[in-house]
Amino acid sequence: MEEASSISRYLYTFIVLFIIWLFLTASLDPQELTIGALFSAIAALFTYEIFTTRGLANLHPKRVLYFIAYIPYFLWAMIMANLDVAYRVLHPKRPINPGIVECKTTLTNNVGKMALANSITLTPGTITLDVDGDKYFIHWIDVKDSSVEGASEHITKPFEKFLRVIFE
Amino acid sequence: MNELPIILLSPLIGGALAWLIRVKGIREAIGVVSSAIPLYFLIKLYPALEGEPIRYSLNVGGFELTLALSHISWIFAMIAAVVGLSAVLGLVSTAKDSNEWLFALMSLAGALGVFLANDFVVFFLSWEIMTFASFMMVFKYNRHASLKYFVLSIAGAYAMLLAIGIIYAKTGSLSFPEISAIFRQDAMMGMMGGGGVFTKTETLLIYALFLVAFGVKAGMFPLHVWAPDAYSETNQSYTAMFSGVLSKTGVYGFFLLYLLMYGKLAITLGNVRSAPTFGYIIAFLGGLTIMVGGILAALQEDIRKLFAYSSISQIGYILIGLGIGTPLGIAAATYHAISHALFKGLFFLIVATIIYRTGKTEFKDYGGLAEKMPITFAMAFVAILSLAGIPPMAGFASKWLIFEAVISRNLPILGAMVFFGSAIGFVYLIRFTYAVWFGQRPSDLEDVKDAPLPLAIGMGILAILNVIFGVAPGLVARELNKLFSNPPIGGTIWELDLGFGRYNGLLLSIWLVIGLIIAAILYFMGAGVRKVPVTDTYQSGNPVTMEYNLTIRRNFFLPLKEAMAFWLKMSFDRLYHDIWKAIEELADLARSYVYNGNIQAYAWYLAIILLILVAMGV
Amino acid sequence: MSVLSLIGELLVLFGTVFYLLSTLGLIRMPDVYNRMQTATKSATLGSLGVIIGTGIWALGEGFSVAWLTKAIVIAAFLLLTNPISAHALIRAAYKSGIPLWEGSVVDKYKEHLERKKKEEGEQE
Amino acid sequence: MVGMLKRVLAILTILVIGYWLAQGLADVPFGQDKMVVGKYYLEHVKEETGAVNAVTAVVVNYRGLDTLGEVTVLFIASTGVAALLWKKKRERTAKTEGSVVLTTGARLLFPFIALFGMYIFIHGHLTPGGGFPGGATIATAFLLMYLAFTIYEIPHRGFEVTEGLAGMGYVITGLIGLAIGGYFLFDWIWQTWGWGHENIGRLFSGGFIPIIYTLIGIKVGTELSGIVDNMLKEEVKE
Amino acid sequence: MISSYYFGAISLILIGLYAVLVKKNLLKILIGLSIMETGVNLLLISIGYVSGKSAPILSEGVTASNAVDPIPQALVLTAIVIGVATTAMALSVAILLYEKYGTLNIEEIRRLRG
Amino acid sequence: MSQVAALLIALPLISAFFVPVLKQIGKSLIKPFLVIITLLQTLIASWAFVQVYSTGKPIIIYAGGWKPPIGINLYIGHFAALFILVIAVVSFLMALFNFKAVTVEPIDKYAMLFLLLLLGATGMIATGDIFNLFVFMEITAISAYALTAYNKTGEAAEASMKYIVLGGIGSSFFLVGVALIYGATGTLNMAHLAMLANDINPTVVQVGLALIIFGLAVEAELFPLNAWAPDAYQAAPHPITVMFSAFVVKAGLYAMARILYLFKDVSGWSSLTKLLIAMATLTVVFAELSALRQKNVKRMIAYSSIGQVGLIALALSLGTQEGVSAGVFHMLNHAIVKTMMFMAIGYVGITLGGTMIENFEGLGKRMPLTSLSLTIGGIATVGVPLFNVFWSKLRIILAAAHEGNLWPVALVLFASVVEAVYYFRLIHTMWFKGKSGERIPEGAIAIVLLLLAMLIIVIGVYPTPFWNLVTKAGSDIVEVSKYVANVLPGVKL
Amino acid sequence: MIGVNIYLLLIGVATLLSMYRVFRGPTTVDRLVAVDIMTTITVGLMVLFALYYRRIIFLDVALVYAILSFAGVIAFARYLEGGL
Ligand code: NA
């Protein structure tokens, strides 16, 4: 995947930072806005190379929409996960069947991989132990299928459809 | 600015200049001139002694430094000036480098300062200058000797400083007149049974500390251990000053003790028989000094050592005189201080000449020098007579006075000690006389020349004074009498009259001269002199070996040494050495325990200090 | 107004309950891997609840909107970082040699590491 | 045995010291108003310094010399650490790089944390924080990069120069005060020029506080990053 | 009776001191020092505390009359930074020490003594 | 105009910050830069000195323009004016010495730390605020930690670590003391504290004062809190050792004395000074005993220096004008003598590759001027007349005796005998031991050494102007009411 | 502010429980996990306190705390796996 131009990457970084600044100050005071713009510009200057490879392309509406849609989906999964955890924790017999399984992902973008890993970590009974290329090694509290395909079906697939759109 | 500071500064500045200029010839001239100046001014000031006391004060570094010239300080300053000049003349011949000029003159300035001081700051300052300079004179020659001298001197000086501190703490003053007044008042209060400024302990402590301080410098037993090594391990011309003048500062210190706190000490410590206890202690130590110094002098194989011990021994007489504490005793002590300076100074210049010319220091290497060095021999003749206490020399007059003083107070032990001292004096002088001047001359001494001119002049001054003060003892007595309200010594310029005994120097001299003339006639009439071979020995029945080969030049008194072996083993020198070793061991122990390298131990120290803070309730 | 407060408070309550749940898991689970399973998720969710809840609650109490926006920033930060730290920790646990619980059924990671090591050995 | 004794002694010791400290503190009643100078600050802080946060005003303005010293202390530490760990050739020797999760996370967080650090120091006169926490936050961003990547390195030269220039900037600000107002570290912006008087509570106020906090923020950020860099690198034998 | 804040502060100081006095490992000693510093900072803060008053940021209804003393807080900020600096310095010296001696046991770091 | 004296703080600071920039321009410029800056500092310090001593009024620098007790003030009175000058001059000399003495990399960091050490000590002496004192103390201490370890040997690291641990404990307790005193008075300004000292709860002040003094005693090298010092002196680069002994420890001593006298009327004061006197005396005794058999001359002189510091502390703890003036005099003398001696020893160490006693054998023939200066230094330290230390030592002894401290006097004198012995050994070793090797050309450093030696003798021969100087400096510390009046003319809060 | 005490109680219990794990271990990672959870909880607590004291500025403090503790946990984790 080729890198976007510096300007595009810089602008993207600047925009993200400025939005964060707005969230931090929650103020439309021109003084705050001026300094915010200035500081975002400065911070972007020495961080954009690290921050993004795709630049403004990230702001493609489809991606943004999918991202927004992903949030409730993910939160739901997360709440489910926690109820599952609650069940296991509070159950007197501690019904667990742990192990480390391997999954494969079709994602290639690093941010996407990270998002997937984090999503896995925060959802039912799974924590990403390591990622090596397209292989995910996952500690699963209740191993239902120890084959690569089976595990992938259970763990990675549900998120990938969203993440592929957002990050690929 | 009056003459007093010039007297002090002249040798000091002269020394500094001599050191800086470093040109042979000019250096010597500066040295001699700068040591003649004090003499000039002291003589010039003599008439003024009768009037208002001469004082000088100068504010240095916040201290009011005061000098004063009294009769007693004039006498001592004169000793310093005369003997100093003679010694400096000797240095013209024997000095090896500019450093010696610097330190010799510096020590002279220091001694003059001690005598002229009118407060403890000047006194201590001068004392330290003198000590330091004399130490530097020894330093180069011998590490061990100088270290011993150094440590004992510093210990003495610091003992003095501690005593000064106590006095300062109690009186708030450092000036002699003020302190003296306070002590007198205190003594008076004590007499009336009131509580004084100084408690008994404090008085005793001050006394003990001063005793140590002055005792070290004077070479008083058992603090004398530095002196034989130091006197012998330096430039021998300088030793004339060292032994003649510097030791007198110790003696002068005892005078000062008397001036400041005689009454207080007398009342605090009471009397032994007829003498005040504190004085009797000094006198008794003086007696021991005479005996120890004399015996050890007799056992030496090195002429420098012999005279070093002899010098110590002679100081003992002065201490006895002082210790008796009567006007006569003090006057006698002063007289002996003068004559000791004169004949001891002379002796050391003679030794300097001999060593300068022969390069040898031990009896075994000498012999028959009288022929080769007639002038020096003549000087030695005077010196020997004077030291042995044979009239009509200064030495006789002063020793006679001391005898009289001791006898008058009915102190038999001291008398015996003085007598013993005279006897042992003969013993070692005989050896010096024969081994060095007479007998067969070793072959390597054939080309020896007589004294160089400056040394000869130096010796001449001292020899002449030895004679004058012996022939006309009244000259000295007149000055000594001025020290007291009731003159202790009567008589004329030629005669000393104590009421219960008298000594006429002139008369005795005339008889002696006549005798000498007769002897000379007999000598020249041709009584052949028998040459004694060097190997002529007396063996007391022992087989002749290289180790046990007794001649007058070699191990002459070895049998005596063997007889006294037990006593000689009791060496204070070794005692001090052992004490010092113990201190060093302690130091090692302390540092390895305290600075043990462990951070945690150090942290504990901090905790302990915190605990102490808690405990002290601050 | 008070509706917002109520929602906020409920969210806070929800969050704190999950906090408790999280730490209970920390106590009850048999080994470090399983403790992480339970603790991380609940703590993160709990934080989301408490923090966003507080933001909303503050709005309900009439404070400025900055309360909510800042709360969102904090929540987002935790949402991003907590799984990362969990991941880093579990990796550290595995790599520092802490064994899996004896009841574990499979360890694909071990196989993977061994395979990799062998490949590296062949290369050399 | 010795160890046991040491422990017992140590406990006794700290108990005694603790009792002593407590005794001293017993007469400094907790929670009571003991302000003397502090009261003056609270009453005058707004008009005299333009800062809402009295702590900040004390730190940067009233007791500015302390802060200059504090900046210096940190400078010394960073210099000292760099000096002591200095080697001819030093590199990162970490063996395993963080997984893609960590590295990507660090990349994403890096600009945000840096910006937040800036946010903290520029608002120092209004909110808690200021140059030191701001700088520390910025340094945390760099720390994260070091933690995630095994090859990451800050540009040393640039950082050292920046650090020095920021420090000089602080002193120069103080010297301008000396030149304009007659006193070292005098707040000429507020007191002489009177900038921001109408603005109290908003960003452009507080006299020279924001300027100084910006300088400190930059300085502390670069310094702490430098310390991290030095601590994480090891000597490489050639 | 002293307040619990004071008590806590003193306890921290003493715990730190205890570590310094007892632990053999240099790092533990340094941690002890840090704990002491923390205790001191806590003490400073609690001395400035005035019951019922708020942080001295004069906005959102806080005025001069209901704010706590700002000075101790300012001092603590300084003290914290100084503490951090000391710790950084100490750690790098410890690193150096470990390089040279191969140990951090204080019993073995004793080349300089006497 | 007098506010310009703030440059005394600003100059070293801005220069230290400038070094990284300068390094980019050229590394070889760093050492000359140090020389120029320290020279400038000397000029400013001289100006301040002349100003203070000619007008008789202190220069009070109001940082930020805030009048005390609102803001922090620097108080350059007679004492500070004198010692800031000493600091500047010694630093200047060491900046010159650096050319020869410092080769350890990285040189730029060394230069920064060097300047900040100078700054820290200057600040400690100048400051009029008790917390600011802490800050400057830490500046001094932390740069000292770094510089101690600078040679990067195992020993250097060890020494530095000891310094850090002890200094750390000390500074923590110092801060507890500050907290207590602040809690009782609500102020940090020294003059203000002195004013309020008598109205406040005595227990608090007592404990607080004791803690503050305790903390400072570590920096002031009082026994047994000085265990770090010999190691640090030995391990530090030579110019730094000079600075430690010439002014870093002095700053600690001064701070201790200043705070001590601020609270002179507080109950418990006299037991505190009693403890200080005891510690000071033991400092002298243990330091001198430890020096006695040292094989490493640098360490030996380090112990000697600590011993002298103990003497100063003794004088400062006496509680009298007489004692304090004597102590200040000794500070001055000791600064001169030890600067010369450590410099000479450092020079020998650099030239002959070590400072063990063997390196000094026959030195008199190889490096006569260096040996001469060491000799003069040794003789002066022992307290021989015509050398400067004689006067101050005598003053201290008399002042101590005047207050009835006979045991301390006796012990100090005993220690002085010990001191004399090891100096004797050193001097003897240099001049009369070992084979004489090649004569080594001594160059510019010898000139500096001889200048210092001459100064020693000048003071020794004519101490009057110097005594007048230190008396003023001493009264600056003792006369607290004047100090208060100067700092707080008609203060109301 | 109805249930503030309840929330604080819950948080308190949670903190105690995680504290138990911090001290109990048994492995270093166990303690670290517990510390991580504790800091997460603390962030929430700080936010809650901000509202309790009605000072928005505590939110900044909370965020700084979150950042620092995240970095700390990562640092320890990387140290344990030998990644430093
Ligand atoms: Na976290």
Ligand code: NA
């Ligand atoms: Na500290």
